[in-house]
Amino acid sequence: MSGNQLAVVHDADGLTDERMAAFAAETNLSETTFVQPPTRDGAAYRNRIWMPGRELPFAGHPSLGTAVAVALARGDAAATYVQETGAGLQPVDVRVSARGGHASMLQAPVELGDELDPARVLAVAGLTPADAAADLPCRLVSTGLPQLIAPVADASVLGRVRMDAPALAALLAETGVTVLYLSAVSGETARVRGFFAQGDMAREDPGTGSAAGPLMAYLHARRGRERLAVTQGVEMGRRCLISCSVDGDRVRVGGDVTVVFRAEIDL
16 A cells, blocks of 8 residues: 555457557556557567556556566566567566565666756746755656656755646656656665646656666766665655666666555456
8 A cells, every 4th residue: 555556457459549548547547557469579568558648658667567467467476578668678577476576677778868957947846946956967867768857955855845737747748758756865765756747737656667767877877876775655655665776788677566456347
């Protein structure tokens, strides 16, 4: 009853895009995934990832949760799968336990984008330039899905966030990213809050693996960090722990997965 929720739909190869979109809107979770047969050589399955308004080419916690769900469905106690997403192929390591398991994945090669004016970025969250981290500019970073990394001075800043929904939607649309990732970094740990736009609302995400990876990549490029423990969702009452590390020229992101319930759904 913590972390980021995910609905995983097995045997989804017969579903149309319209049906998947409708069911994702029905769950109203950050993401819902649909497991289909792969279409690319080397993949174990295809993972279609939907938000309540659109499909994503890639996402973090839906990749980890889906891999554990697939392992449980196939009866695999441990496995390395290659999942197919809109962003390509990603290897995912899985260990299964009684109530779920643990998964970690190699995300896509790092793309470091433009630095942005912290005054403008932080204003969207009701913050001032004085709340920005002194030596970490706001920056666009991708490890499969572009995100806006916005480092702040310390964790106390996160408690003062007051998101301006229209301004958030405009900023995300202009920069082509999915999440504004406010990050308070201290050594090898980080407290974060992630926000995305849904219609005219600003929604907070309890756990964003596709932004934790870019934060790790940014800290590696800027400070030489090799690993990072990310805590997210605290302010929502859904604490989520994400482990990140540098693995060669890529970033590995992992976390625990718990099965809450199983159901049969007539779609």
